[in-house]
Amino acid sequence: MDYLLICIVAMGVSGLTLFSGFGLGTLLLPAxxxxxxxxxxxxxxxxxxxxNNLFKLFLIGNKADSATLLRFGLPALAAGFAGAWLLLSLADLEPVYSYELWGRHMEVYPVNLVIGLLMGFFAMLELYSPLNRLQISPVYLPLGGVLSGFFGGLSGHQGAFRSAFLLKSGLDKEAFVGTGVVIAVLVDVSRITVYSGMVHSPEIRENLPLIAAAMLAAFAGAFIGRRVLSKITFRTVQLIVGIMLMLVSILLILGVV
Incomplete structure (x- = not known):
């Protein structure tokens, strides 16, 4: 069941991420x-x-805008380290609260609470899309890089802020996609550097086949998306994403998962 769910999510969302306002991590993390x-x-x-982003880098990374990478990508890279460090710090803390539910003792740890609240926040962004209506000056690109990188390092949710700011930067469609891919790679490198201890954890070592299957599914989705999904309207998908994020957010906050 875990293989089926995670691979379906990885393939489907990877294809959409080339053009949509949310990223692969938005749905893959809840899975x-x-x-x-x-x-x-x-x-x-x-x-x-x-x-997956390295694969997309090969597909369209050459279209990235170098000036935007300097103004947005470098702050995102630095902030990604900070967000990832905060995640590791939260993982070592004691439970925030506990309670009894139907005879079960439930404990909610700070890392679950923070990730749950962030998922709820980004679910609201998907459901109501307020960032799409904001008028953001290109002057604020470095701020967008900091926000995108920090939340990317902390919870993996970097796509919403990245898209909101880059859409206002005057880039054409291919430059927008290519620049976003390069920035996503920078943030991923920064957070994996900090996550290195967790990357070697038993949970990951014992599930390498599952991770490899998810990678292959994501590659397939990106390959298909590059060719046939460029004209799809994503509002319905965004609503589904928002609802799923909100449900998982509630489960995390309650300590169920």
Missing amino acids: FVLFFPVQAAVAMTAVVHLA
Whole structure:
């Protein structure tokens, strides 16, 4: 069941991520969270996310805009380290609260609470898309890089802020996609560097076949998406993403997963 769900999510969302406002990690993280501890799920998602972005880098990375990479990508790279460090710090803390539910003792750890709240926040962005209506000056590209990188390092949710700021930067479609891919790779490298201890954790070592299967599924999705999905409207998909994120967010906050 875990293989089927995670591979379907990886393939479907990878194809959409070339053009949509959300990233592969947005849906893949909740899928991993259903089967693994949240910090291990974040690390697993980061590995698959980086591999998929490297593949997309090969497909369209040459279209990236160098000036935007300097103004947005470098702040995102630095902030990615900070977000990933905060995640590791939260993983070592004691439970925030506990309670009894139907005879079960439930404990909610800080890392689950923070990731759950972030998922709920980004679910609201997907459902209501307020960032798409904001008028953001290109002057604020470095700020967008910091926000995108920090949340990318902390929970893997870097796509919403990245798309919101880059859409206002005057890039054409191919430059927008190519620049976004390069920036995503930079943030993935920064967070995996910090996650290195978790990447070698038993949860990941024992599930390398699952991670490899998710990577291959994501490659297939990106390959298909590059060719046939460029004209798809994503509003319905965004609503599904938002609802799923909100449900997993509630489960994390309640300590169920």
